Amino acid sequence: MAKSSRTEGARKKSYVQRCEIAPLASSGTMEPFHGLSRTPVLPPITSASDKRFLTSIEQDIKSEEEKLSAAGQLDAEQRYIIYGQAFDKVIEYCTDYKPLLTAIKQEYDEFINAAKQGETNAIHVHAKLKRLASEPTTLMYYRKRAAELEDRIDIINKDSSRLEKELQKLLDDKREKTPPKGETGPPQSELNPSAPISGMTIEDSLDMAALIKYQQLLEDKKCALKADMKTKYVPKQRKQELDIKLRIALQEREEVDLINQRLLDSYRKKRAIADTISSWARSDKSLSLSETLTQMVSKEKEIKDDTTSTNVFEDLDPRKNHEAEALLEYVERFNELFVHGQYKAAAVYAAHSPRGILRNMETMERFRAVVVGKDNLSPLMMFFEALMESSNSAKHPVNASLTLEAIKCAVSYEKMELIIHWVTQQRITFSEALGDVIWDYGEREPYHKVTCLALAQLIYRKCASLRKAALCMCVQGQIQGALDYTHQSKRFSLDDYLFLLKKCPTAELINGLTKEWNGKPAALSVGQAVLSLLCTDHKEYGFQLLESIYQCGEAALEQVILNDVVCTPEGWVEIAEECSIHDYRQLSEKIKSIVISQDGVVEISSKDEDAKIMEHVYM
Numbered sequence: 001m002a003k004s005s006r007t008e009g010a011r012k013k014s015y016v017q018r019c020e021i022a023p024l025a026s027s028g029t030m031e032p033f034h035g036l037s038r039t040p041v042l043p044p045i046t047s048a049s050d051k052r053f054l055t056s057i058e059q060d061i062k063s064e065e066e067k068l069s070a071a072g073q074l075d076a077e078q079r080y081i082i083y084g085q086a087f088d089k090v091i092e093y094c095t096d097y098k099p100l101l102t103a104i105k106q107e108y109d110e111f112i113n114a115a116k117q118g119e120t121n122a123i124h125v126h127a128k129l130k131r132l133a134s135e136p137t138t139l140m141y142y143r144k145r146a147a148e149l150e151d152r153i154d155i156i157n158k159d160s161s162r163l164e165k166e167l168q169k170l171l172d173d174k175r176e177k178t179p180p181k182g183e184t185g186p187p188q189s190e191l192n193p194s195a196p197i198s199g200m201t202i203e204d205s206l207d208m209a210a211l212i213k214y215q216q217l218l219e220d221k222k223c224a225l226k227a228d229m230k231t232k233y234v235p236k237q238r239k240q241e242l243d244i245k246l247r248i249a250l251q252e253r254e255e256v257d258l259i260n261q262r263l264l265d266s267y268r269k270k271r272a273i274a275d276t277i278s279s280w281a282r283s284d285k286s287l288s289l290s291e292t293l294t295q296m297v298s299k300e301k302e303i304k305d306d307t308t309s310t311n312v313f314e315d316l317d318p319r320k321n322h323e324a325e326a327l328l329e330y331v332e333r334f335n336e337l338f339v340h341g342q343y344k345a346a347a348v349y350a351a352h353s354p355r356g357i358l359r360n361m362e363t364m365e366r367f368r369a370v371v372v373g374k375d376n377l378s379p380l381m382m383f384f385e386a387l388m389e390s391s392n393s394a395k396h397p398v399n400a401s402l403t404l405e406a407i408k409c410a411v412s413y414e415k416m417e418l419i420i421h422w423v424t425q426q427r428i429t430f431s432e433a434l435g436d437v438i439w440d441y442g443e444r445e446p447y448h449k450v451t452c453l454a455l456a457q458l459i460y461r462k463c464a465s466l467r468k469a470a471l472c473m474c475v476q477g478q479i480q481g482a483l484d485y486t487h488q489s490k491r492f493s494l495d496d497y498l499f500l501l502k503k504c505p506t507a508e509l510i511n512g513l514t515k516e517w518n519g520k521p522a523a524l525s526v527g528q529a530v531l532s533l534l535c536t537d538h539k540e541y542g543f544q545l546l547e548s549i550y551q552c553g554e555a556a557l558e559q560v561i562l563n564d565v566v567c568t569p570e571g572w573v574e575i576a577e578e579c580s581i582h583d584y585r586q587l588s589e590k591i592k593s594i595v596i597s598q599d600g601v602v603e604i605s606s607k608d609e610d611a612k613i614m615e616h617v618y619m
Contacts, residue, residue, distance in 0.1 A: 053093055057086050080112065081426060099484050106488070132264075139257060146250070272296060327357060334358060343370065343379035344386075351386035359387065361401060380409055385418070391427045403428040404437065411441045416448055423455050430462035439472075450476070467496040474504040483512040487520055497523045498532050505533060505541045514545070526560050527567025527575065534578050543584055546575075550587055558594050569595050 064082045068074040084105070091101045197205045197214070204210040276296045280289055287295075330353060337346040347367065350358035367383040384406040391398050398406065406428070410418050419438070422428050435456045442452025457472035466489055473482035482500075486492045497513060501524070510533075513523045524532075526545065533542035550557045561572055572595045579588035 057089060061086055078425075081424065084109075085424065098481060102481065102484065103488070135257070136261070139254075327354060330354065331357065338366065343367070344382050347379065347383040347386040348390075350383065351390040359398075359402070361405075364402065364405060378409070378413065381413060381415070384409055388418075388422050388427050397427055397429050400429040400431045400434075404431065404434055407434055407437050411437065416451065420451065420455065423458060430459045432460065432463055432465045432468065435459035435463070435465065435468060439468075464491075466492055467499045470496070470500055471503050474500060474506070474509055479506065479508045479512060482509070483517060486523070487517050494524075501529060501532055502536050505536070507541065507544065510541060510545055525564045525566040527564045527571055530575050531567065531571055534575070539578070539582065542575075543579065543582060543587075546579070546587055546591075547584070550590065557590060561591065561594050 061082055065074060065079070068078050068082075087101070087105055091098055091105065094101060196202060200210070200214060204214070273293065273296070276292055277289070280287075280292050330349075334346055334349045334353070337343075337349060350363050353359060364380070364383060367380045370379045372378060384402075387398055387402065388406065397403070406422070407419060410416075410422075428434070438452050438459065439456045442449040442456070445452075453472050453476050457469050457476075460466075460469035460472060466486070470482045470486050470492075473479075473485065486497070486500075500509065501513060510529060514526050514529050515522055517523075526549070530542035530545060533539055546557070549560055564572075572591055576588040576591040576595070579585075579591065
């Protein structure tokens with residue numbers, strides 16, 4: 001019995017040893033068995049920090065996908081955004097491969113942006129083609145409407161003629177009843193002084209001041225009527241002239257439309273023939289060219305007939321006649337919710353309005369004007385949240401003006417999580433002003449400064465504000481990444497480099513800008529950089545740069561000054577004077593000696609006694 005238990009224990013011990021050896025062999029920590037490959041499938045991850053970083057990245061990706069999938073918003077665009085953010089974190093973590101990974105990501109971003117732009121252009125072209133196809137039907141309805149208006153004009157002219165005849169008859173009757181001059185006719189009716197005055201009470205009619213005031217009012221009305229007769233009314237002949245001009249313009253437009261239609265038909269036929277011939281040349285030529293062209297002509301006729309009928313029926317759709325009524329009912333429903341204080345429902349209603357009729361600044365001002373208590377949620381914040389949520393489902397971001405106001409509102413209520421969500425999900429329109437708002441908020445709130453800098457950098461890069469994007473990277477300490485970004489960008493100018501130097505003058509940035517970068521010449525010369533720093537409150541950085549060069553030897557400083565083709569000798573003299581003022585006398589004297597030793601450069605002393613030496617020449 002004891003022997004059996006010892007045997008069983010030996011078996012378990014051997015099994016445990018095999019289980020321990022197997023993972024060690026697979027992970028590459030011990031020598032593998034004979035006959036197996038000595039190279040592992042993947043390189044081992046020996047660092048615990050790397051494992052934690054990869055685990056956190058995978059968890060973030062998984063959690064974001066689960067959130068969007070639960071909300072029914074997980075599509076290709078959202079996946080691109082999620083993995084793009086993860087890739088940014090990997091770039092920041094892998095410092096050795098940061099330039100290469102940054103270049104790869106930039107190329108992918110440019111390719112995807114180009115694809116999106118192509119899709120947008122295709123949609124616009126499709127809409128334009130649809131609009132052009134519906135023009136004949138629209139012209140037909142315009143002509144029909146013009147005929148109806150001409151019939152109405154004929155009826156109005158007939159009524160006018162009838163009224164003129166009746167008026168003339170009344171005038172003739174009045175002339176017949178009027179007695180000629182010299183004959184006494186029936187006594188004319190006179191105004192009764194005791195009758196009440198129209199528009200005045202009895203008390204006012206007996207008050208002289210009130211009568212004078214009423215008389216002045218009547219005089220003003222009389223003058224206003226005379227002025228209106230001169231400015232607001234024109235002769236009837238003017239209307240006839242305008243009608244003639246309008247008729248001629250419409251006739252010319254119809255002729256131009258016919259010519260345009262013929263040209264479009266001709267272009268379409270020629271293009272179809274050219275495409276057919278090119279496709280026939282690439283085919284096996286089983287059919288002759290004439291047969292292929294005959295089939296193409298028959299197909300074009302069928303397509304043209306089908307397209308015409310479809311457009312006609314589409315324009316005759318009765319639902320389009322009620323679209324204006326539906327929009328009006330939608331606005332009335334929104335007003336009803338707003339008046340009754342149901343601001344959240346009204347905000348959702350406005351955000352999902354058809355054709356975006358309520359997604360504008362006027363609606364925002366209505367929500368802004370609502371006054372609520374401190375404990376209650378702001379209706380304006382409700383409107384912006386609903387607007388941002390609806391922008392993703394509508395597949396178009398909120399416009400720049402509303403985006404700016406939304407971020408300002410979120411900043412005032414310290415909703416930093418909302419700002420991060422809106423920016424990273426790209427539900428807004430990026431602008432430089434938007435980046436400035438987030439930058440200023442980070443300056444005011446040090447706790448959120450790092451996050452605000454990252455968001456501002458993303459916004460500036462999206463809206464092509466290169467200098468401010470690079471400045472964000474420099475402030476975050478990503479000097480090497482900023483330098484790589486500036487040299488890769490073809491639109492980074494000299495003013496942009498000077499802007500970076502003045503806003504973030506660090507020793508690492510100054511050295512990077514004044515030295516070669518990956519075989520490319522330096523962005524700034526040493527003299528140019530020092531002169532720029534002397535104009536700011538960071539002069540000490542310029543002096544430190546010169547000191548570091550001077551410590552490498554006098555030949556190094558001389559080589560820098562002589563090879564500087566941007567900074568003039570006068571500029572170096574100014575630098576030397578500044579060095580002297582700030583107690584860098586040895587450096588100042590060395591710079592002056594190097595500048596004076598150049599051909600054609602002579603130092604002119606400013607002292608009065610030195611100036612008197614040449615007085616005798618001019619006496």
